[in-house]
Amino acid sequence: MKRILYILFSLSFLAACSNNEPTIIEGETAQGVRFYLVKKPEEKRVAIKIAWLSDWAYGEDNNPIAPYIGAQLLLAGGAVGFPAGVAGEKFADWDSQGFINTNSDYAFGELYFEKAYLSETIEIAQAHLHKPLFEEKWRARIEDEFAKKITEVKKQPIAKGFNVARAIVMGDQPLRRYLSLDQQDLLNGVERSDIVRWHEKTIVSDPHSVVITGDLSESEAEQAVDQLLAGLPKRQKSLSKIIEANYEATTIVLHEESAAQSQLIFIAAMPPVHEGHAFADIMLQRALGYGETSVLHKTVREQLRASYFFEAGFAQYNTNNRFLFMTGAVDDAKLEKSVAAIKAAYGEFKRVGTAGQLTELKEPLIDSMKKIKEDYYHLNTTTFENVLTGFKASRVLNLLDELNDVTQADVQKRLEDAFPQFDDFIVIAVSKNPEALPGACVIAHVNEVERCLAPRDKAI
Amino acid sequence: MFVYAQFIAMFILVLSIFGLSGCQEKQNPEIAPNIYYAPINGSNAVSVHLIFENTSDQPGLMHYLEHLVGHNIKGPNDRVFVQHANAWTTRYSVGYWRSGKPDKLEQLLASLRKTIEPLEVGEEYALEERGIVLNEYDFRLGNNYSAQAFEEINATLHAGNRIATSVIGTPKQINELRYDDAVILHQKSHVVQQAKLVVTGDVSLSQLRRALERVEWPVASTSNQFGAGRYHLKKAFTQRLEFADENTVPRFVWQKVIALDTPVELELLRAQTALLSSILESNLPGGLAGPLRFDGTTTSGFSFQVFPLDEKHLQINFSGKPDKGVKLVDVEAEFQAELLKLAKQGIPPKTWQRLRKRFDDYWPDLEDQGNVEKWYARYVTSSIYQQKEPKSVKKLLRMKNGISQEETNKYLKLLVGEGAQVIAFIGPEEVFR
Numbered sequence: 001m002k003r004i005l006y007i008l009f010s011l012s013f014l015a016a017c018s019n020n021e022p023t024i025i026e027g028e029t030a031q032g033v034r035f036y037l038v039k040k041p042e043e044k045r046v047a048i049k050i051a052w053l054s055d056w057a058y059g060e061d062n063n064p065i066a067p068y069i070g071a072q073l074l075l076a077g078g079a080v081g082f083p084a085g086v087a088g089e090k091f092a093d094w095d096s097q098g099f100i101n102t103n104s105d106y107a108f109g110e111l112y113f114e115k116a117y118l119s120e121t122i123e124i125a126q127a128h129l130h131k132p133l134f135e136e137k138w139r140a141r142i143e144d145e146f147a148k149k150i151t152e153v154k155k156q157p158i159a160k161g162f163n164v165a166r167a168i169v170m171g172d173q174p175l176r177r178y179l180s181l182d183q184q185d186l187l188n189g190v191e192r193s194d195i196v197r198w199h200e201k202t203i204v205s206d207p208h209s210v211v212i213t214g215d216l217s218e219s220e221a222e223q224a225v226d227q228l229l230a231g232l233p234k235r236q237k238s239l240s241k242i243i244e245a246n247y248e249a250t251t252i253v254l255h256e257e258s259a260a261q262s263q264l265i266f267i268a269a270m271p272p273v274h275e276g277h278a279f280a281d282i283m284l285q286r287a288l289g290y291g292e293t294s295v296l297h298k299t300v301r302e303q304l305r306a307s308y309f310f311e312a313g314f315a316q317y318n319t320n321n322r323f324l325f326m327t328g329a330v331d332d333a334k335l336e337k338s339v340a341a342i343k344a345a346y347g348e349f350k351r352v353g354t355a356g357q358l359t360e361l362k363e364p365l366i367d368s369m370k371k372i373k374e375d376y377y378h379l380n381t382t383t384f385e386n387v388l389t390g391f392k393a394s395r396v397l398n399l400l401d402e403l404n405d406v407t408q409a410d411v412q413k414r415l416e417d418a419f420p421q422f423d424d425f426i427v428i429a430v431s432k433n434p435e436a437l438p439g440a441c442v443i444a445h446v447n448e449v450e451r452c453l454a455p456r457d458k459a460i
Numbered sequence: 461m462f463v464y465a466q467f468i469a470m471f472i473l474v475l476s477i478f479g480l481s482g483c484q485e486k487q488n489p490e491i492a493p494n495i496y497y498a499p500i501n502g503s504n505a506v507s508v509h510l511i512f513e514n515t516s517d518q519p520g521l522m523h524y525l526e527h528l529v530g531h532n533i534k535g536p537n538d539r540v541f542v543q544h545a546n547a548w549t550t551r552y553s554v555g556y557w558r559s560g561k562p563d564k565l566e567q568l569l570a571s572l573r574k575t576i577e578p579l580e581v582g583e584e585y586a587l588e589e590r591g592i593v594l595n596e597y598d599f600r601l602g603n604n605y606s607a608q609a610f611e612e613i614n615a616t617l618h619a620g621n622r623i624a625t626s627v628i629g630t631p632k633q634i635n636e637l638r639y640d641d642a643v644i645l646h647q648k649s650h651v652v653q654q655a656k657l658v659v660t661g662d663v664s665l666s667q668l669r670r671a672l673e674r675v676e677w678p679v680a681s682t683s684n685q686f687g688a689g690r691y692h693l694k695k696a697f698t699q700r701l702e703f704a705d706e707n708t709v710p711r712f713v714w715q716k717v718i719a720l721d722t723p724v725e726l727e728l729l730r731a732q733t734a735l736l737s738s739i740l741e742s743n744l745p746g747g748l749a750g751p752l753r754f755d756g757t758t759t760s761g762f763s764f765q766v767f768p769l770d771e772k773h774l775q776i777n778f779s780g781k782p783d784k785g786v787k788l789v790d791v792e793a794e795f796q797a798e799l800l801k802l803a804k805q806g807i808p809p810k811t812w813q814r815l816r817k818r819f820d821d822y823w824p825d826l827e828d829q830g831n832v833e834k835w836y837a838r839y840v841t842s843s844i845y846q847q848k849e850p851k852s853v854k855k856l857l858r859m860k861n862g863i864s865q866e867e868t869n870k871y872l873k874l875l876v877g878e879g880a881q882v883i884a885f886i887g888p889e890e891v892f893r
Contacts, residue, residue: 305589
């Protein structure tokens with residue numbers, strides 16, 4: 001019996017010693033592409049995420065719609081050797097998935113597949129990146145569908161409100177046009193040549209970041225990355241991505257007859273993500289405007305009884321321009337009272353912060369951080385986000401410790417240093433009542449925003 | 461001797477693993493009348509749902525009551541032990557949900573127990589909450605013309621059945637909601653005998669029993685019958701609806717209900733119709749994506765779902781966006797012609813086998829015990845929300861063998877047979893015809 005116990009003990013000891021912890025290796029492929037391999041022992045699936053730098057959204061002469069259509073067309077429109085519709089069925093057979101997305105600063109490629117189908121999946125993905133067909137049937141179809149969808153979305157009061165916010169912050173710079181998509185003539189005017197030019201300039205063989213996760217050796221990962229990017233051109237020139245951002249505090253009412261209720265939006269500048277303090281920011285954002293126990297929910301829904309829900313969050317126009325927003329749809333009759341109540345509640349929040357709540361705010365984040373290492377998808381995505389924002393890839397393995405080390409004093413200091421004063425907020429209401437906010441600058445169309453602002457140094 | 465000892469050790473280990481899975485297979489999730497339990501070992505979290513059948517025929521009333529009860533059960537210290545809290549109303553149920561750490565189970569249960577206590581929010585609060593529900597309507601449907609159209613399609617298709625009743629109602633119906641009616645509905649529906657409790661997560665059965673005892677959970681005298689889902693298809697009909705709006709993405713919508721000759725186990729029916737849906741959505745011979753989208757230029761995209769309403773009725777939902785320059789009448793004609801053709805030809809064996817292989821992931825891998833537990837916990841919870849009695853893991857996995865090509869073709873033929881159907885055009889009027 002003793003021997004049995006000894007063996008059982010040995011078995012469990014061996015199990016405890018077997019190292020299934022992920023490790024991160026920085027490598028470089030034969031073609032000179034730097035990448036990170038997140039090695040996850042015994043993982044059957046593989047994830048690859050790539051970011052290509054892009055300055056398309058900043059170019060005066062670039063069609064702002066082209067990246068949106070191009071990204072969809074790359075995958076849906078087929079490639080040499082794989083007519084439209086063929087790759088999708090093969091991917092479904094293998095349980096592989098592929099995506100292309102864009103934002104202001106990057107195009108992103110993602111692949112998820114079983115290791116057993118690595119070469120087949122990468123062969124198809126490479127063909128679509130390198131030799132897409134860009135057939136007219138699919139270009140016209142995707143453009144038409146996109147234009148209809150944007151037309152539908154743009155009529156929402158919340159979309160109109162954030163459109164006004166972009167006009168205040170960025171004037172008429174190309175980045176605003178790329179994000180607002182409010183030039184109706186361009187929605188149905190993307191030429192194939194626009195898409196080909198976007199593709200040639202963006203999908204290149206020297207991407208900004210590559211992260212690959214799975215039970216792969218370094219040489220397997222190197223080969224996979226080189227095979228995926230094979231045949232693509234090298235980037236021709238450096239990128240220029242300058243915008244003038246003006247977060248001038250002002251109050252504007254966009255008069256909108258069809259608005260069922262008023263959409264209230266507050267936005268103010270925040271330091272960019274790459275400056276750090278992510279955990280303190282998340283905890284403060286949750287305390288301010290996430291869920292039923294948040295400051296904003298209690299103020300606007302429970303005390304004022306003016307709204308179904310009112311939330312706070314972070315968003316960014318580009319990598320360097322992040323902002324804090326608070327928004328919700330409120331009763332027209334309670335719009336003015338809502339602004340006053342939010343002003344008082346935010347002021348109190350700036351004063352007391354998360355005092356007494358740190359443990360319960362940390363708890364769900366601790367659970368999330370623990371799960372990152374268990375799941376190949378989360379592991380890959382989190383590592384990728386770290387690399388993209390300029391942090392060390394290995395940070396992902398220590399996020400739990402980093403979170404545990406955050407103190408109440410850290411959170412309070414972040415609130416004082418980085419969160420805006422209430423008077424710094426731009427306030428926008430989209431309402432059928434033009435007199436909803438006394439003293440506000442009232443406009444009937446986003447084009448009228450300039451007259452509500454102090455003269456800018458230069459026309460932007 | 462060493463080898464012998466190792467063999468014994470391995471035998472004990474293997475036995476214990478089989479013993480555990482054997483327990484789960486035999487275990488009925490109903491551990492006491494109206495109390496359902498599905499463990500997820502090692503999750504370090506517990507979820508509790510208290511679910512009542514939605515028995516109201518008045519549009520929006522149960523949802524309004526859910527708002528009022530949600531306020532009634534809030535406690536000053538919820539923040540300390542509740543990680544997530546929510547409540548929702550569906551066409552079948554109204555449910556209240558709390559989750560937190562396993563050591564907070566008693567507080568979570570005590571919090572939900574308050575749903576069956578008298579409703580005491582007061583007339584003034586209730587009136588204000590009606591305004592909040594109107595805000596919610598505006599948030600979900602007010603500026604969403606398609607969502608409003610689908611409400612009307614649902615009401616027309618299921619006329620005479622309880623699921624035709626709108627969960628949220630129209631603004632006019634919301635304005636007519638009365639606190640007194642909500643109180644009466646609460647007294648009828650939120651009672652011990654009707655309440656079904658679902659506990660999932662990292663707690664043992666004995667821990668759960670102890671927690672129920674400590675909070676003096678009011679256990680029903682007998683298991684309540686599952687009432688919802690008795691669908692009645694009185695006669696076949698075709699109703700055409702048009703929803704014109706210049707800013708809305710155009711869609712051709714076809715929804716239909718058909719009756720089966722003999723009842724089939726719900727979960728088997730769900731699996732068979734999910735397989736059929738994936739075949740019809742595919743770009744393989746026997747699918748619709750080829751003729752409508754890839755080879756043809758009828759739709760820029762579409763979705764096709766077939767799913768059971770109960771053991772005897774299937775619902776079919778098709779929604780297709782027209783290609784550039786194509787009218788909705790042409791989408792309708794092309795779609796109906798192609799579906800009829802497929803129903804006559806049947807699914808090609810190669811396509812069926814290929815899609816059946818993909819379908820292996822529909823059920824969890826039995827070797828992955830953690831995954832099986834999570835999957836089963838989701839199944840038990842969703843079954844109760846649909847007012848359907850959950851089956852054991854063993855019974856569910858046995859259904860794998862009930863899938864056949866013959867059955868798939870049988871259901872495909874039924875899609876073009878007799879039934880109740882609504883055909884709707886949504887979007888700018890000039891695209892209709």
